Amino acid sequence: MSCRVYSSSSSDWDINDSAIPRINEFDSFSEWADGHCRLVYRADNEDAKRHSSGWAMRNTNNHNVHILKKSCLGVLVCSLRCTLANGERVHLRPAICDKARKKQQGKPCPNRQCTGRLEILPCRGHCGYPVTHFWRHTDHAIFFQAKGVHDHPRPEAKSTSEARRSLGSGRRVRGLAVLLAKEAALGNKLMSLREPKRQCRDLTSARALNPPPLIADQDKGYCSCPPFECICNYQPVLPTTLQQYSPTYQQPQVLDSYWTQEPAQAQSYPAEVTLNQQYDFTNIPADLFQPEEIFQLDQPIKPDFVSNAQSELNRSPSTLLDLGSGTIHREFKSEEYWNQSLNTMINDDSNNSGSSRFNLSQSPDNTLSLNNNLVPSINQNSYVESAKMDELSYSVQKATNYYQQTMLDGEYNKTQNFEIITDNKVYFDENMQHFETFPKTYKSNYQEKYIDLGQYTDYNNFLSAYDGSKINDSAMFGDLDFRINNCVPGASNSHYSHENFDLITHQ
DNA sequence: CGGTGCGGGCGGT
DNA sequence: ACCGCCCGCACCG
Known part of the structure; x- marks a missing residue:
């Protein structure tokens, strides 16, 4: 979510600026970029x-030939929000094509x-x-900017969806399994080769460093863990052999089938490990599945390193299928996610920190690497009580946006x-209308329940801005100061020399 | 068949 | 005017 906005000196640009700085430092591709983020x-x-x-x-047609705009279709979920025996849930990838999506x-x-x-769980992550x-x-780069914070789980990855589509007409399951395993293996290799020149600290990576719940559960009467990463009763027992493959925990998604759909290790771990530990093909039945059956899995089982890293589950045929479908997820303790009435939550429209209850920073990813005892030494006291946090966040947000606009x-x-640009037109000046569009309906209920989520965003921003390793004494930062100084591009110390602007040659 | 991009058009703000 | 969104079309794999 934070990406280069907070850490790079090359962040002083907006996608709709009439002039864009010339960037010589490029980001590695971020498949799951989320939050207000800019990448080059x-x-x-x-x-x-x-x-x-x-x-x-x-x-999405934005009537601007120079800037391609796309909007999120959300995720395909079960209308009954069913939970499978293993506690997982459904989230398929919506088809991009309208006709296919309707089908x-x-x-x-x-x-x-x-x-x-x-049914479609629409994305409402941007106001x-x-x-x-x-x-x-x-001529020199491709600029990417995202606005909003996805308020829904990740759909299955495109490659997985394509695999099912191409194999969804009655082929042998083994073929699907093999294909998906190959995909996973390929993904592993790609990710291992894609050591980013400058890793975007998007939500995926940020999730790994979440703090524990700020309010004791017994005091609140309900779990205070973020919706996707309850760690109340969760003490990860990770095989060290797995941890060592991701020393930096840039994408610690092994346990995060809910968010990743795909086997996270497909992105984080070498293929050999993935295949050996996750996908044993010896038990794959060669039964024929009907097309509908490829969608319907009796026991979609995701990799579960926590309790069954070496269990039969990981070697079962359904594991393979689950790998491919990516449709099933672990149940989270917080049921609020599925409350449709809460679909529209606070999501700021600025280029700084988002305040979504489903900020990716709250995904269960962090359960992989962190428990309450492993949280970085952030001074939790620097965050105000959760019930007041949201108001503060909003206030700061306003101040931030005002400042940004001024800049x-x-x-x-x-x-x-x-x-x-020749037409010299600004097309997407959403920042300027942020306060007008701030959803007035996002009040009351969720504030009490979710107010502690927004701060995670800033926590991660903090990590992004200070690169984690430098975080030893956050007490020096007032929360307000932190937000303003680190979330406003214009407030950064970065400035461009005159020769650093890129030529925009549009006809 | 579905992904993707373009662009006309409509309605809401 | 701007924006979200729908739709049809064309192109491609």
Whole structure:
């Protein structure tokens, strides 16, 4: 979520600026970029050229030929929000094509024991609207900017969805399993080779460093863990052999099937390990599945390193299927997620910290690497009591946006040597209307229940800004100061020299 | 068949 | 005017 906005000196740009700085430092491709984040990819980055994303993003006409805009389609879930025997849930990838997506909806839930139907859980992560992605090409780079924080689980990855589609007409399951395992293996290798020049600390990585619940559960009467990462009764017992493959925990998603859909290790661990420990093909039955059966899994089992790292589950055929479908998730303690009435939550519209209850920083990812005793030495006292936190967050948000606007209107745009787009038009000045669009309906209930979530965002921003390793004594930071000084691009100390702006050559 | 991008058009703000 | 969104179309794999 934070990405380069907070840490890079090259962050003083907005996708709709008439002039964009020339960036010579590029980011590695972030498949699951979330939150208000800006990235700059090499012009020859294939993923960037395809404008691909793990999220199901569809093209949105913004009547601007220079900037491609996409909006999130959310995730396909069971209408009954069923929970499988193993506590997992359904989240398929919505088809981008409208017609195909309509066909998806209403299909039987993949859970055979469930009579529910698939339905779209829309994304409302951007002030009640879907999260948007913007792509802009220059001669030297591809600029990416995301606005909003996804308020829903990740859908299955595109590759997985494609695999099922291509094999969804009655082929042997073994074929699917093999294909998916290959995909996982390939993903592993790719990720291992993609050691980022400058890793985007998006939500995925940020999740690994979440603090424990700030309010004791016994005091609140309900679990205070973030919706996707209850760790109240969770003491991860990780095989050291797994941990050692991800020393930096940049994407510690092994346990996070809920969010990743895909085997997280497919992105974080070498393929050999993945295949050896997760996908034993010896027990794969060669039974033929009907097309519908490929969707319906009796026992979708995800890799579970916590309790069954060496168990039969990991070697079962259904594990393979689950790997592919990516449709099942561990049940989380907090049921609020599935409360549709809470779909629209606070999600700021600025380029700084988001305040979503489902900020990725609250995913269960961190259960992989952290328990309450392993949390970085952040001074939890620097955060105010959760019930007051949201108001503070909002206030700071306003101040932040005001400051940002001031900077945009003033000093920042006065910089010389900007290359001007020919039509010289600003298209997406959403920052300027943030306060008007701030959802007035997002009040009362959730504030009391979820107010402690927003601070995680800033916590992660903090980590992003100070690169984790430097965090030893956050007590020196007032929360307010931290938010303002680190969440406002214009407030950073970064400035461009005149020769650092890229030429925008649009016809 | 579905993903993707483009662009016309409509309605809400 | 701006924006979200729908739709149809074209192109591609």
